[in-house]
Amino acid sequence: MDFKLKSYKKDFDYSYTFGAFPTMELINFKPEAVVKVLVSSNYDKKSSEDSIYSVCNDKNIEVEENDKLFNKLSPKENCYVIGVLKKFNSQIDKNKSHVVLVNPSNMGNIGTIIRTMIGFGINDLAVIGHGADLFNPKVIRASMGAIFKLKFTHYDCFEDYINENGQRSVYPFMLKGAVTLDSVKVEKDKPFSIVFGNEATGLSDDFLNYGTSVLIPHHKTIDSLNLTIAAGIAIYEFSLKSK
Amino acid sequence: MDFKLKSYKKDFDYSYTFGAFPTMELINFKPEAVVKVLVSSNYDKKSSEDSIYSVCNDKNIEVEENDKLFNKLSPKENCYVIGVLKKFNSQIDKNKSHVVLVNPSNMGNIGTIIRTMIGFGINDLAVIGHGADLFNPKVIRASMGAIFKLKFTHYDCFEDYINENGQRSVYPFMLKGAVTLDSVKVEKDKPFSIVFGNEATGLSDDFLNYGTSVLIPHHKTIDSLNLTIAAGIAIYEFSLKSK
Numbered sequence: 230m231d232f233k234l235k236s237y238k239k240d241f242d243y244s245y246t247f248g249a250f251p252t253m254e255l256i257n258f259k260p261e262a263v264v265k266v267l268v269s270s271n272y273d274k275k276s277s278e279d280s281i282y283s284v285c286n287d288k289n290i291e292v293e294e295n296d297k298l299f300n301k302l303s304p305k306e307n308c309y310v311i312g313v314l315k316k317f318n319s320q321i322d323k324n325k326s327h328v329v330l331v332n333p334s335n336m337g338n339i340g341t342i343i344r345t346m347i348g349f350g351i352n353d354l355a356v357i358g359h360g361a362d363l364f365n366p367k368v369i370r371a372s373m374g375a376i377f378k379l380k381f382t383h384y385d386c387f388e389d390y391i392n393e394n395g396q397r398s399v400y401p402f403m404l405k406g407a408v409t410l411d412s413v414k415v416e417k418d419k420p421f422s423i424v425f426g427n428e429a430t431g432l433s434d435d436f437l438n439y440g441t442s443v444l445i446p447h448h449k450t451i452d453s454l455n456l457t458i459a460a461g462i463a464i465y466e467f468s469l470k471s472k
Numbered sequence: 473m474d475f476k477l478k479s480y481k482k483d484f485d486y487s488y489t490f491g492a493f494p495t496m497e498l499i500n501f502k503p504e505a506v507v508k509v510l511v512s513s514n515y516d517k518k519s520s521e522d523s524i525y526s527v528c529n530d531k532n533i534e535v536e537e538n539d540k541l542f543n544k545l546s547p548k549e550n551c552y553v554i555g556v557l558k559k560f561n562s563q564i565d566k567n568k569s570h571v572v573l574v575n576p577s578n579m580g581n582i583g584t585i586i587r588t589m590i591g592f593g594i595n596d597l598a599v600i601g602h603g604a605d606l607f608n609p610k611v612i613r614a615s616m617g618a619i620f621k622l623k624f625t626h627y628d629c630f631e632d633y634i635n636e637n638g639q640r641s642v643y644p645f646m647l648k649g650a651v652t653l654d655s656v657k658v659e660k661d662k663p664f665s666i667v668f669g670n671e672a673t674g675l676s677d678d679f680l681n682y683g684t685s686v687l688i689p690h691h692k693t694i695d696s697l698n699l700t701i702a703a704g705i706a707i708y709e710f711s712l713k714s715k
Contacts, residue, residue, distance in 0.1 A: 250695070345701050348690035375694055411712055445708070447591035451618055452493070454704075458588050461701035462708045465688070469654055 234298060234313065237366050244364040246312035246374065247303055249281060254374025255312045256284055262377075264313040265291040269299045272309035281310055304366075316364050321353040321382045323394045326471065328464065329424040331387065331432060332358040333456075338428060339363065340371025341457045342464075347375040349468040354381040355390050355422070387424075391439070397422055399440030402463055403432050404453065406444030410463065413443055415470040423463050428456045477541060477556065480609050487607040489555035489617065490546055492524060497617025498555045499527055505620075507556040508534040512542045515552035524553055547609075559607050564596040564625045566637045569714065571707065572667040574630065574675060575601040576699075581671060582606065583614025584700045585707075590618040592711040597624040598633050598665070630667075634682070640665055642683030645706055646675050647696065649687030653706065656686055658713040666706050671699045 237244060243264060246252040249272075256263055266285050273280075285292045302311060321327060328346050333339050339361055346354065356363065369376055384390040391399070398416055401424040415421060424439070426432035431453070436442060445459055454462075480487060486507060489495040492515075499506055509528050516523075528535045545554060564570060571589050576582050582604055589597065599606065612619055627633040634642070641659055644667040658664060667682070669675035674696070679685065688702055697705075 341698050341701065344694055344698060348694040348697055350691050373695065378693055448593050450621055451587055451591040452616060454591055455584050455587060455700075457698075457701065458584065458704035461698075461704050465705045 239362045243315050245366045247308045247366055247370050249310040251369055251374035252310045252312035254377050255314055258377035260288055262314045262317050263290050264315055267298055267311040268292055268294050269309040270296050319381045321380045325353045326351055326420045327353045327355050327422045329355045329422050332427045333361045335428055336365045336367035337371040338457050340368040342460045343372040343379055344375040345461045345464050347378050349464050354379055356383050357387050401432050401436035401439055401442045403442045406442040410443055410445045410466055423467055425460050482605045486558050488609045490551045490609055490613050492553040494612055494617035495553045495555035497620050498557055501620040503531055505557045505560050506533050507558055510541055510554040511535055511537050512552040513539050562624045564598055564623045568596045569594055569663045570596045570598050570665045572598045572665050575670045576604045578671055579608045579610035580614040581700045583611040585703045586615040586622055587618040588704045588707050590621050592707050597622055599626045600630050644675050644679035644682055644685045646685050649685040653686055653688045653709055666710055668703050
């Protein structure tokens with residue numbers, strides 16, 4: 230792969246990890262996707278045996294010191310390592326439990342939700358709609374590289390997702406939810422889907438027709454919970470309830 | 473109050489709410505702190521009876537249309553309303569339950585935690601250390617104005633906080649926590665403090681000596697939970713357990 234690296238755009242067939250931690254996750258969990266690793270002259274080469282240099286050397290990954298590219302590619306001043314990766318295909322497992330995000334719009338939120346999912350053992354993400362680009366460097370960075378342990382699939386609409394993913398218990402999270410989170414019963418032998426709407430608009434009333442809609446009760450003193458907080462609480466609770 | 477408005481700095485005695493929603497929260501919950509409201513010519517004046525114009529008119533608050541100031545003050549293009557507020561003093565209630573943040577560093581995270589606290593009925597926040605500025609417009613914006621319903625106090629160190637806030641159950645959240653969140657018992661007749669460390673460093677081992685340290689168990693596939701997610705799960709669980 231030989232090309233001139235540019236500031237990220239959605240239609241590229243490659244993307245970037247900014248920072249040593251997510252780059253290490255990339256190398257360890259998706260080594261086949263790594264194109265090369267860029268290192269700034271500010272990176273402490275002698276830091277430890279686990280340095281990017283020794284890990285890349287072990288795996289025959291090219292490391293290039295190139296300060297000019299850092300200024301061009303990296304949005305953050307304290308970023309000394311950039312991974313260049315080729316985008317890869319991914320497919321969720323229909324026999325596993327899923328998180329489903331309907332038209333998510335904030336890249337940082339998607340990454341934070343991915344990090345939370347992986348932390349609580351839900352490793353499959355369905356994204357409804359094509360507005361969100363999971364390879365956006367902001368998603369990768371907010372996920373702290375957890376995206377390299379994730380399986381994910383995009384669907385045009387929720388109907389397509391349901392049709393392709395068979396028998397499962399569906400729980401849309403909504404302010405109009407029929408049951409509260411603390412009283413939801415989760416069947417232990419059946420995979421579940423917990424479904425969240427867009428940051429600004431939530432899920433439409435159509436979702437009241439799918440499975441069991443769930444409410445996280447909160448005081449009326451706030452308009453709604455932040456999406457990542459609602460998803461974090463739900464993922465934690467469902468991971469406990471399904472044990 | 474007559475002065476030239478400038479881009480926010482920590483040492484100002486005034487700050488800003490960016491956006492109609494947090495500005496409305498400011499007007500409704502801290503009307504005495506409002507200096508004036510700025511409106512962009514892009515703001516839809518006829519939108520509804522609840523418009524900024526009618527609310528400010530009711531409360532004798534000056535509204536100024538001033539596009540020049542928007543370009544100077546607002547970080548976001550889609551912001552059409554800015555509230556100018558005088559900073560105010562606040563004091564936590566020692567008989568109530570608290571969230572305690574030790575040296576928090578990310579303004580957006582602090583705001584998101586405040587929004588979650590207010591949503592689950594914990595209205596008192598202690599901040600240890602003076603690095604974080606709760607009046608930073610990024611805190612206000614991420615809180616969606618929930619900060620105007622919050623009581624908060626800064627302390628030099630955790631010892632000072634404990635000395636001034638009397639008998640209470642203390643729960644530091646740590647990766648080395650002695651008990652898991654799902655097994656923590658919360659005394660219903662005693663106020664609690666749930667304590668969280670800095671985004672990057674967490675809480676030091678010293679905190680193992682205070683109260684009951686708590687772990688939110690997660691898979692080793694991630695390094696740690698995002699601070700706002702850990703705090704969100706803890707606040708939700710403690711609000712349920714203390715009912």
